[in-house]
Structure formats: structure tokens, C-alpha cells
Amino acid sequence: MTTASELRDVALREFASAGYLGTSIQAIADRAGVSKASVLYHFSSKEALLDAALSPAMEQLAAILPRTAQLAGSPEERTGFLVEFVDLLLEHRLAAQVFITQSGALGDVPVVARAQELIRHIADARPDQTLDDQVRFAVALGGAAYLLAQAGSYLPDSADDARLRESLIRILGELLAPVPVP
Amino acid sequence: MTTASELRDVALREFASAGYLGTSIQAIADRAGVSKASVLYHFSSKEALLDAALSPAMEQLAAILPRTAQLAGSPEERTGFLVEFVDLLLEHRLAAQVFITQSGALGDVPVVARAQELIRHIADARPDQTLDDQVRFAVALGGAAYLLAQAGSYLPDSADDARLRESLIRILGELLAPVPVP
DNA sequence: CAGTTTCTTGACCGATCGGTCAGCTACGGT
DNA sequence: ACCGTAGCTGACCGATCGGTCAAGAAACTG
Numbered sequence: 001m002t003t004a005s006e007l008r009d010v011a012l013r014e015f016a017s018a019g020y021l022g023t024s025i026q027a028i029a030d031r032a033g034v035s036k037a038s039v040l041y042h043f044s045s046k047e048a049l050l051d052a053a054l055s056p057a058m059e060q061l062a063a064i065l066p067r068t069a070q071l072a073g074s075p076e077e078r079t080g081f082l083v084e085f086v087d088l089l090l091e092h093r094l095a096a097q098v099f100i101t102q103s104g105a106l107g108d109v110p111v112v113a114r115a116q117e118l119i120r121h122i123a124d125a126r127p128d129q130t131l132d133d134q135v136r137f138a139v140a141l142g143g144a145a146y147l148l149a150q151a152g153s154y155l156p157d158s159a160d161d162a163r164l165r166e167s168l169i170r171i172l173g174e175l176l177a178p179v180p181v182p
Numbered sequence: 183m184t185t186a187s188e189l190r191d192v193a194l195r196e197f198a199s200a201g202y203l204g205t206s207i208q209a210i211a212d213r214a215g216v217s218k219a220s221v222l223y224h225f226s227s228k229e230a231l232l233d234a235a236l237s238p239a240m241e242q243l244a245a246i247l248p249r250t251a252q253l254a255g256s257p258e259e260r261t262g263f264l265v266e267f268v269d270l271l272l273e274h275r276l277a278a279q280v281f282i283t284q285s286g287a288l289g290d291v292p293v294v295a296r297a298q299e300l301i302r303h304i305a306d307a308r309p310d311q312t313l314d315d316q317v318r319f320a321v322a323l324g325g326a327a328y329l330l331a332q333a334g335s336y337l338p339d340s341a342d343d344a345r346l347r348e349s350l351i352r353i354l355g356e357l358l359a360p361v362p363v364p
Numbered sequence: 365c366a367g368t369t370t371c372t373t374g375a376c377c378g379a380t381c382g383g384t385c386a387g388c389t390a391c392g393g394t
Numbered sequence: 395a396c397c398g399t400a401g402c403t404g405a406c407c408g409a410t411c412g413g414t415c416a417a418g419a420a421a422c423t424g
Contacts, residue, residue, distance in 0.1 A: 003401080019287035021203040025382065037384090038402050046382065100328070101283045105201035116335070123336045134337060135329060135349045139357070142328025143321030146282065150324070153298070154305045155316060167317045175321070175357055185371085207412065219414090220372050228412065 004042045007032050012053040016094040016149075020050060020102055051111040057095035058115050060088055068122050071176060079173060086168045089148050090161055097149035100142065140175045144168055186224045189214050194235040198276040198331075202232060202284055233293040239277035240297055242270055250304050253358060261355060268350045271330050272343055279331035282324065322357045326350055 010032045014023040025046055029036045043049040070081040089096050099115050106112040123137065147155075151164065192214045196205040207228055211218045225231040252263040271278050281297050288294040305319065329337075333346065 017286060019201070019203060019284070021201060022287045024380080026380085035403050036382090037404075040383065041400090041402065044383095097286075101286065102201070104199060104279075104283065104331070105204045120336060131337075131345060132349050132353065135346070135353050138329040138332070138336060139321065139325030139350075139353060141325075142332070143323075143325025146324025146328060147317060147320040149286070150320070154302060154320060155313075163313055164317070167314050168321075171314065171317050171321060171357075175353075206410080208410085217373050218412090219374075222413065223371070223373095226413095 003032075003034065003038070007034075007039055007042055007049070008052050011049050012094050012098070015050065015053060015102075016097045020098070020106055025049075047109055050106075050109060054095050054098065054111050054115070057088070057092035057099075058111060058118070060092065061115065061118055064088060065118055065122060075173075075177070078177060079169065082169050082172050082176075086144065086165055086172070089144055089168075090165060093148045096145050100145045100149060136175055140172045144172060185214075185216065185220070189216075189221055189224055189231070190234050193231045194276050194280070197232065197235060197284075198279045202280070202288055207231075229291055232288075232291060236277050236280065236293050236297070239270070239274035239281075240293060240300070242274065243297065243300055246270060247300055247304060257355075257359070260359060261351065264351050264354050264358075268326065268347055268354070271326055271350075272347060275330045275333075278327050282327045282331060318357055322354050326354060 007028065011023070011028050014028055014031065018027075025039050026036050028049070029039045032039070039049070043052060064081070064084045067081050067084065070077040072078075099112065103112050103116055107116065119141075123134070129137075147168070148164075155164075189210065193205070193210050196210055196213065200209075207221050208218050210231070211221045214221070221231070225234060246263070246266045249263050249266065252259040254260075281294065285294050285298055289298065301323075305316065311319075329350070330346075337346075
């Protein structure tokens with residue numbers, strides 16, 4: 001583990017728990033056991049550190065984005081996309097937490113603005129859908145991210161990632177493919 | 183509109199859009215057209231201003247909290263509770279946005295800690311439920327709040343509050359009362 | 365009118381913020 | 395052995411933060 005990558009991990013944890021504005025470079029330096037000046041040697045600014053911390057998750061989000069159309073396909077295709085999406089959230093849950101909770105306040109930071117654009121692109125990609133469909137999509141996306149961000153607070157310890165993954169995939173599947181009311 | 187209540191409204195808007203830490207007392211004073219010292223005359227501290235801005239929503243949340251049990255009752259009872267909950271989110275959407283996006287970073291502020299306790303109390307009130315039930319509840323709560331917080335960004339302008347309300351009540355109802363899979 | 369309370373303000377305070385910089389150490393290449 | 399570079403640091407900078415305070419303006423009370 002290089003110093004730079006360790007700083008990136010420490011920063012992501014701090015940004016997720018205390019917020020970007022609530023985390024000082026000094027605090028990151030202390031947790032990593034280096035000086036503040038050393039942090040700014042590896043990352044030219046606090047914003048560059050945020051960019052480095054979020055970029056891996058953003059690239060993966062961009063990678064699965066074109067497959068959003070699978071949501072309108074067969075049940076197998078739909079489940080396939082949901083598995084990818086839930087796994088993305090599980091693997092990059094801290095980055096997702098930062099984005100969900102702070103994208104509003106950090107809209108002028110390039111990496112956050114890019115993520116907003118990606119999400120908006122997903123929402124706009126299917127203009128023919130009804131308001132109900134859009135509400136379903138937003139509740140599923142925001143709800144899943146909120147759940148993972150707060151999992152430690154509101155769910156029992158017995159909810160390990162594997163069980164959570166299965167449950168989320170099943171429930172998001174139901175939510176996005178509602179059983180028609182007769 | 184008294185100066186104090188106007189300051190409370192301005193502050194809530196700023197806290198929701200830029201975040202509590204991202205909003206300075208000076209910025210609130212400027213938007214309200216008064217001096218920084220005047221803000222601190224009406225509210226003894228920035229934290230007291232946050233408390234005043236969130237308290238109305240918190241009281242209403244506490245008021246509907248005992249009726250959470252209705253979610254396990256008849257369809258009519260369940261819909262009745264959902265109507266109250268969605269109306270609470272719609273009426274206090276800025277406060278809900280502040281809580282959803284910043285409760286993690288503001289956990290040591292009394293009014294936020296109290297709100298966290300209320301939500302946790304709701305989650306703990308029904309210990310017999312399965313993990314799926316808990317996931318449904320968290321996705322519904324977090325998803326609905328996220329949707330309203332980001333409504334301006336991700337939903338078309340045609341989505342007025344009345345239509346949003348109907349859609350949310352219907353979809354949350356489906357989510358919390360799933361059709362059993364045969 | 366005088367007296368008192370409410371409101372508002374500019375000046376000021378210590379603390380902390382993000383960021384800069386000169387200099388120190390350690391080490392691989394020649 | 396020499397040198398260049400990478401890594402790291404303490405000292406320092408201007409700006410802004412939340413908060414205090416004394417004093418003036420305004421409005422109610424007798």
C-alpha cells in the first residue's frame with residue numbers, strides 16, 4: 001500500500017462519515033500518520049483528493065451505464081442489470097454514500113458534476129416512461145444507496161453483505177417491474 | 183413575517199442546498215439583508231438556527247411515529263399512514279433533505295440526534311420482521327426522501343406536487359405490501 | 365417628554381481553514 | 395563518491411470561520 005493510495009482510502013472514509021466540508025486536510029493527515037504538507041505533496045489540492053477517491057466508482061458507473069436499457073428488456077436482462085448495479089453499490093458503497101449525501105453541496109466540483117450528469121443521463125434515456133416509472137426508478141436508486149449508506153445504523157448485524165445483496169436484487173426487481181393491478 | 187422567522191426560512195434553504203457546514207452565518211445574513219451580528223442576536227448560535235429550522239418537521243415526525251404500527255394493519259390503515267408520511271415529506275421536504283443528506287455528519291447536533299433516534303425507533307418497533315421487510319422499509323423511506331430532495335434535478339417539470347403525491351403513495355404502498363410470490 | 369426595552373450594527377477576537385515554500389532526508393543511477 | 399530526484403516536514407500565509415461586545419437607532423411605555 002503506497003502512501004498515496006492509503007491517503008485516498010483514508011480520505012474516502014472521512015468524506016463519507018464527516019462530509020467533504022467537515023473533513024480537514026489536517027484530519028486526513030493525522031489518520032494516515034503523515035503531515036498535512038505531505039498530503040498536499042501527493043495531491044495538489046483537497047479537491048484533487050476527492051477526485052481520486054471517487055474516480056474508481058465513477059468509472060465503473062460509466063461502464064454499466066449503457067446497459068440501463070436492459071431494465072426494459074426480459075426479466076433475465078433486467079435481473080442481470082440489477083446484479084451489476086447492486087454489486088457496484090456494494091463495492092463502492094463509501095463513494096456512493098458521498099455522492100448521494102453531498103452531490104447537492106458539491107455540484108461545482110468536476111468529478112461530482114460528472115457523476116450527476118451520468119445519473120441524469122440514465123433518467124433521460126427513456127423519455128417515454130410515465131411519471132410512475134420515473135418515481136419507481138428514483139425510489140429504487142436513492143433507496144438502495146440510502147440503505148447501504150445507513151446499513152450500520154438501521155439494520156441488524158446479521159445482515160451481511162451476501163444476504164443484503166440477494167434481498168436488494170429481489171426487491172429492486174419487484175419495484176422496477178410491478179405486477180399490474182387488475 | 184418577523185425577522186427571526188425569515189432568517190429561519192432562509193437558513194433552511196441554504197442548509198438544504200449548500201449544506202450546514204457549507205453555509206456561513208454571513209451568507210444567511212446577506213440573503214436576508216441583515217448583518218451577521220443581527221443573525222446571532224436572534225439565534226444564539228449557528229446550531230440554534232439549525233435547531234429552529236428543523237424543529238417543526240421533527241415535531242410532526244414525532245407525532246406520526248406512534249402510528250407506524252398501521253403499516254402492519256389493513257390496507258386502509260396502511261394507506262392512511264402512507265398518506266401522512268408522504269404529506270410530511272412534501273410539507274417539510276427541505277428539512278427532510280437536510281436530515282437525509284447530513285444526518286451522518288451532524289450526528290452530534292442534538293436536534294439531528296433526536297431525529298435519528300426517532301427513525302431508529304421506527305425501525306426497531308417491529309423486531310419480528312424479516313430482512314426483506316427491513317430492506318423494503320429502508321428503500322421506501324430513503325427512496326422517497328431522496329426523490330423529493332432531488333425532484334428538481336431528475337424529474338420533469340410536469341411532475342407537480344399533487345401528481346407526485348399520488349404516485350408516491352401508490353408505489354410505496356406496493357413496495358411495503360408486496361404481492362406474495364406463488 | 366423621559367425611560368426602558370428591543371433591535372441592529374461595525375469592529376474585533378482567536379481558531380482553523382486550504383495552500384505555499386524552503387529545506388531536510390533517503391535512495392537509485394552513473 | 396557524487397548527484398538528482400522523490401518523499402516528507404515545520405513554519406508560515408491570507409482568508410474565512412463562529413462568536414463577542416459596546417454603542418447607536420428605533421420603538422414601545424409611563
